[in-house]
Amino acid sequence: MLKKSKNIINMNKITLKYLKILITQIILLLVLVSCDIDTNPDDISFNTQNSLSVIIISSDISIGSNKIKFAILNIEGNPIINQETKFKGFISPLEDPKSKNPISFKWEPWPNAGGVYQSIIDLNSSGYWKITVLYEEDKNLTGEAIIQVNETPQTPGVGKIPPKIHTKTISKELSLDSITSDIKPKSELYKSDFYNVLGTKPIVINFSTPSFCKSGSCSPIIENIKKLSEEFQENIEFIHVEIYDNLKEIKSSGNINLGKISQPVKIWRLPSEPWTFLIDSSGKIVSKHEGYVEYENLRKIVSNLK
Structure with a gap:
């Protein structure tokens, strides 16, 4: 029985190896x-x-x-x-x-x-x-x-209330560069915990890793979101969630393979990056977007968020 289990584990490792190769080729x-x-x-x-x-x-x-x-x-x-x-x-x-x-x-x-x-x-x-x-x-x-x-969406669906998640915020324990890989971060995107804001006001929440993005579209979308936050931050909460949980380790080693996926990304079951969700004041998702979204298109949706 033990030998059979080892064979299954080895087969799973081989399968994962070739899946990683295929995924890498597609991303490239x-x-x-x-x-x-x-x-x-x-x-x-x-x-x-x-x-x-x-x-x-x-x-x-x-x-x-x-x-x-x-x-x-x-x-x-x-x-x-x-x-x-x-x-x-x-x-x-x-x-x-x-x-x-x-x-x-x-x-x-x-x-x-x-x-x-x-x-x-x-x-x-x-x-x-x-x-x-x-x-x-x-x-x-x-x-x-x-x-x-699929029968149902893997990620939180439009019209649904998404799972409540804690998102990292700036504090004495957490510096800005430890919670985002954005080289020019906007601190306002890291001042509120999503858990506490959901259902109290409209939210634009973005999951991305600007410095380590595999799709090449994280930095452009986060720049659009930062620009929108300057115009709408009085009435809408803008939050950025980093894909990886251990940025300091990744930066010091220079090895992205050491990256550990953050808990919010796991809970929302995001299969790729970046993702942007727009949520109304009742806590329901109004729209969601995978990958890059052109600024004017995103602004149109944000301006109608209530």
């Missing part, structure tokens, strides 16, 4: 797309000859309305930027490809001249679904991506 590709850096198609396992590559960025997809973000690469492996009018899209259950419905999507610019496409898609059942993209400039070019749809 996303960073290249967001920064508009050319990529080599021979290095992209998602790409096939005479086809587009559709890279799904959203990681928490469930029954109901979903904002799904994705990048589209051409046959050379380069991102196709800001050409939403030249694409047609469809979605269908994987087991029933004939039952396809059209989807529309728009371009969302990201910093460094990059960006992603996003589509609001209503999904009525769990399981695997297929997104198909047709490039009308060349109708021989199509791309497909498979998404997994």
Whole structure:
């Protein structure tokens, strides 16, 4: 029995090893797309000859309305930027490809001249679904991506009251540089514990790690949030939560692999970073956003938060 348990443990370690390699490759590709850096198609396992590559960025997809973000690469492996009018899209259950419905999507610019496409898609059942993209400039070019749809969201859902969590604040015991990796932090984002504020006033809470971000979008989104806090901080609480709990150890060693995920991130079951949640004064989530959100789009939502 002991030998069997050891074999299972070894198998789990091997599985985790290859999962980490795959995740690292995907993250690297996303960073290249967001920064508009050319990529080599021979290095992209998602790409096939005479086809587009559709890279799904959203990681928490469930029954109901979903904002799904994705990048589209051409046959050379380069991102196709800001050409939403030249694409047609469809979605269908994987087991029933004939039952396809059209989807529309728009371009969302990201910093460094990059960006992603996003589509609001209503999904009525769990399981695997297929997104198909047709490039009308060349109708021989199509791309497909498979998404997994869960019964319920992994992260706290819109319209729900999220789990109460304690967030780190500046104190005699905790200096600002010990609770955020932001190189130019705004102290107002670390003055209130989320646990004490929830249900008393509107909240914008962001989970990110500006200095150690794997997606490359943490710093841009936190800059947008800092800018918004200057305009709305009188009526809205702005809170930043660092992804890692042991920043001093990471900084002194220079080894991000030593990072320990913070308890709030675990409790909210966040599968990626960054995430931004907007919560009304009753404590319910009004909207949530994975990855980067353009300043004007975010400001529009924040200005209506009550």
